[in-house]
Amino acid sequence: MSELRFDQVTVRYGALTAVDGVDLTVPSGQVVGLVGESGSGKSTMARAAVGLVEVASGQIQLDGEPLRRRPGGRRPLQMVFQDPYSSLDPRMTIGDSIAEAIPRSAAGARRQEVARLLDLVGLGADRAPSYPGALSGGQRQRVAIARALAGQPDVIIADEITSALDVSIQGTVLNLVRSLQRELRLSMLFISHNLAVVRYVSDFIAVMYLGRIVEFGPAADVLADPQHPYTKELLAAAPRRGSTTLLDPVAQLLADPAAQAVAERAAQVVADAEPADPHHPPAGCRFHPRCPIGPLVLADREHCLTIDPTTDADRRRHRAACHHVAGDLQPVTAGSVAKEDSL
Structure with a gap:
């Protein structure tokens, strides 16, 4: 187990800043x-961590040290990509594909290790001679x-690993991921555009918008008390128990006869x-052109147009990048978090 930390990480593609000064700890x-x-910078974060894109500024650290390959050729981070149909070489058996990733220090026992890993993910060692074309997406x-x-990674990065799968088998793969994480005590960055998927496997949730954590x-x-309006928007769009609407913040803010008109305008x-x-x-808050409690709805909130709320987000509940979130004296810790037991 290891801690992965993004420290003021910025990634650029030419003139486009895809990730902008992000701090995030796994x-x-x-x-x-x-x-x-889509376009928020999630996958760019993943690619930067495994070295597929260059970091323009900031640093990515593992246990407080810059990322580097471990002794014996072992890579400390491994990534599972979105598309299972393109992430495997169709000319190699699945046994050979798995064996290729085994560090040199364990090369002598590759056959046994391939069999163990196939059993671990629920396929069975007898599938080792099969080619990817003979397998389903799941x-x-x-x-x-x-x-x-x-x-043998210290951290797994899973990038939209269920989005290319049929809905009927997404739950099976998510159950596998959660089971393996608990059994192996893996550190994991699990990326998705679907909050319903993220909340099932995650101990912590980070919400990203236009290159920044909000x-x-x-x-x-x-999930129980989202602070940022964008998080509320994502939660309102995801299937969940109970009901929360995007307009709740406005209704709570204005308890007068004009509240309905403001809610309709929002x-x-x-x-x-x-x-x-x-x-x-x-400029200012990057979410303000879409915000139901921002300056397009409430005229007295012009500061959202010019003042960046990420600069003092640490003092707010859930580190929310919103000027209208109350402060939070409770620190975010790595304690255990209850999750739903099944999909």
Whole structure:
């Protein structure tokens, strides 16, 4: 088990800043779910961690030290990619694909290790001679997970690993991931655009918008009491027990006859809003063009247009990047967090 830390990490693609000064910690033996819409920078974070894209500034650390390959050729981070159909070489048997990832120090026992890993992911050692073309999408993703584990990593990064799978088998793969994480006590960064998926496997949830983390906290706390309007929007769109709407903050804020009119205006702002251009992110709060409690709805909130709320997010509940979230004296810790038992 190891702690993975992103320290003021920035990643650029030419003129586009995909990740902008992000601080994020994956505690040892815990799962951090990173959620956000397409283009928010989630996958870029993953690729930066495993060295597939260059970090423009900041540092990615493992247990307080810069990332480097371990003795014997072992890579401390391993990644499971989104598409199981393209992540495996169709000309190699799945046994050979897994064996290829085993560090040199364990090369003498590769056959036994391949058999163990296939059993661990629920495929069985007898599938080792099979080619990827003979497997279903769910089975291929199990092979990809086994291949990641073969590298004996300290941290697993799972990038949208269920989004390319049929809904009927997504739950099976998620159950496998959660079971393996508990059994092996893996540290894991689990990335998805689907909050319903993230909340099932995560101890902590980080919400990302336009290259920045806008909320972070224990999963149960974030789900029960989301602070940032964008988190509320994601939660309202995800299947869940109970009901929470995006307009709740406005209704709570204004307890007078004008509240209904404000709520209707907020709904119209959200409905009409277009995603911001990541090449030219808005000044101030990056969410303000879509915010149901922002300056397009409430005229006295012009400070949202110019003042960046991420600069003092640490003092707010769930480190929320919103000027209108109350302070929080309770520190975020790596304590255990209750999760739902099944999908």
